[in-house]
Amino acid sequence: MMSDLTGRIAIVTGGSRGIGRAIAESLAQHGATILINYHSNATAAEEAAQAITSNGGKALIRQANVAIPEEAEKLIDFAKDELGKLDILVNNAGITRDNLIARMKLEDFDEVLDTNLRSAWIMSKVASRVMMRARWGRIINITSVSGIAGQAGQTNYSASKAGLIGLTKALAREVATRNVTVNAVAPGFIETDMTKELSEELVQTVTAQIPMGRWGSANEVAHAVTFLASEQASYITGCVLSVDGGMVMG
Secondary structure: OOOOOOOOEEEEEOOOOHHHHHHHHHHHHOOOEEEEEEOOOHHHHHHHHHHHHHOOOEEEEEEOOOOOHHHHHHHHHHHHHHHOOOOEEEEOOOOOOOEOOOOOOHHHHHHHHHHHHHHHHHHHHHHHHHHHHHOOEEEEEEOOOHHHHOOOOEHHHHHHHHHHHHHHHHHHHHHHHHOEEEEEEEEOOEEOOOHHHOOHHHHHHHHOOOOOOOOEEHHHHHHHHHHHHOHHHOOOOOOEEEEOOOOOOO
């Protein structure tokens, strides 16, 4: 099987719904055992795990606020103690608090940076220690086209996602000699439950910016992550793979 992940242990932060859930399901379909991390929505996490196990995969759920070092450490310790190791980390947890900068509150900036960037740094710090010792690992950060090209009304979100790209490239240089790769996937406009609430006018405006003329699916993002997590991507590190229908080129 291409991207065979049999025997691999993966943590997906924010893995209970949307793109995170699609990533968890794809990794599981390719043989990995998934530890789904969630912050507050236990019901969604349980549904995601049930979807995986009902298809013959293996999944567990674990609550943690991964922006808090002690909770991140406990999450990774759980993977090591209960599942035996940690091979793959997908830093997917993320939120938005959109507004023009003139109206944006400082707490909206801090909360987005904590959830989207600080948590990925903390998780990567702890996980890379485990992976370097094992001399094999995959860290995949879910960034965004907003972190590459910027987006009006998203100074906080764009900053957090651009920061993830810098984190990806710097950490890739630090751990490369230990057979640990660090890459990022930058989704464009992806159809999720959240985007269904957008007005038809806005959807049409956004679609006009996409060369392929359509929005992507969560599964298309998940396929890219699954490839980067596999042995087939063993010589790829420090890379930002855009899954955006051609929105941001170069």
